[in-house]
Amino acid sequence: MKTAFVTGASAGFGQAICRRLVAEGYRVIGGARRMDKLQRLEQELGENFIALELDVTDKASLERAVEQIHEASLAIDLLVNNAGLALGIERAQHSSAQNWERMIATNITGLALITQRVLPRMVEANSGLIINIGSIAGTYPYPGGNVYGASKAFVKQFSLNLRADLAGTRVRVTNIEPGLCSGTDFSVVRLNGDMEAVQALYKDVDAIRPEDIANTVCWIAQQPEHLNINSIEIMPVAQSSAALNVVRNL
Numbered sequence: 001m002k003t004a005f006v007t008g009a010s011a012g013f014g015q016a017i018c019r020r021l022v023a024e025g026y027r028v029i030g031g032a033r034r035m036d037k038l039q040r041l042e043q044e045l046g047e048n049f050i051a052l053e054l055d056v057t058d059k060a061s062l063e064r065a066v067e068q069i070h071e072a073s074l075a076i077d078l079l080v081n082n083a084g085l086a087l088g089i090e091r092a093q094h095s096s097a098q099n100w101e102r103m104i105a106t107n108i109t110g111l112a113l114i115t116q117r118v119l120p121r122m123v124e125a126n127s128g129l130i131i132n133i134g135s136i137a138g139t140y141p142y143p144g145g146n147v148y149g150a151s152k153a154f155v156k157q158f159s160l161n162l163r164a165d166l167a168g169t170r171v172r173v174t175n176i177e178p179g180l181c182s183g184t185d186f187s188v189v190r191l192n193g194d195m196e197a198v199q200a201l202y203k204d205v206d207a208i209r210p211e212d213i214a215n216t217v218c219w220i221a222q223q224p225e226h227l228n229i230n231s232i233e234i235m236p237v238a239q240s241s242a243a244l245n246v247v248r249n250l
């Protein structure tokens with residue numbers, strides 16, 4: 001039986017990915033801070049789901065979680081670096097330093113350190129797949145995207161650089177870059193619980209659903225071992241690029 005480790009398993013994409021991987025026959029370790037949510041998922045999914053308390057911004061918590069996995073002699077075949085968040089939509093000149101620090105700690109430092117702790121055993125086994133959850137925000141700038149988008153650009157480049165370091169091994173790395181997705185807590189967190197603003201954002205938009213991202217993860221993991229899917233960019237049909245902004249009479 002293959003083992004997957006999914007970070008950010010208590011909600012949204014992570015939860016849907018755990019459900020899908022268990023259905024596909026994986027043993028899944030799901031990490032997040034909210035243990036009550038993980039325990040509910042454990043009740044739903046049964047013995048093939050293991051809830052693991054994890055705060056990726058807390059080095060001690062991260063070390064403890066990885067140690068627990070090693071002590072249980074579980075070799076991770078698939079790591080899904082999904083834990084992440086955006087905080088605020090203000091322009092850079094009005095944004096909060098605290099929000100920036102938390103996004104960097106979670107989306108950059110947390111993701112990098114989890115990878116750093118899991119990777120050596122994958123290389124030793126000469127097998128394994130890392131799927132990072134980036135974002136289209138790492139490629140396309142938008143007002144208010146500032147540090148969030150930059151953190152996802154890190155995820156994109158980190159994924160490519162990992163591939164360079166892993167040359168000569170069978171360890172694979174993919175970056176999934178989703179666009180607008182509804183049905184997760186992402187915008188509730190970003191807009192600090194302002195449900196009116198959240199509803200306005202998704203009003204009359206047929207957005208990506210968490211199950212779509214779970215399907216994508218599953219498809220990547222099913223590819224033959226001689227293939228590496230470097231990246232996948234996914235948008236809902238309802239979302240597309242617009243012209244660059246031009247300010248007149250500046």
Ligand SMILES: NC(=O)c1ccc[n+]([C@@H]2O[C@H](COP(=O)([O-])OP(=O)(O)OC[C@H]3O[C@@H](n4cnc5c(N)ncnc54)[C@H](OP(=O)(O)O)[C@@H]3O)[C@@H](O)[C@H]2O)c1
Binds near residue numbers: 007032057084189
């Ligand atoms: N939804 C979108 O439109 C969208 C689009 C592109 C990319 N993404 C990316 O997709 C990923 C998942 O987002 P989502 O939409 O599923 O959001 P979500 O529903 O808010 O889920 C985020 C998950 O990350 C976990 N998390 C946050 N901080 C953490 C920490 N310090 N330590 C451990 N876990 C932490 C949360 O768990 P706890 O709070 O319990 O710790 C939660 O399980 C993120 O990386 C996000 O940037 C989302």
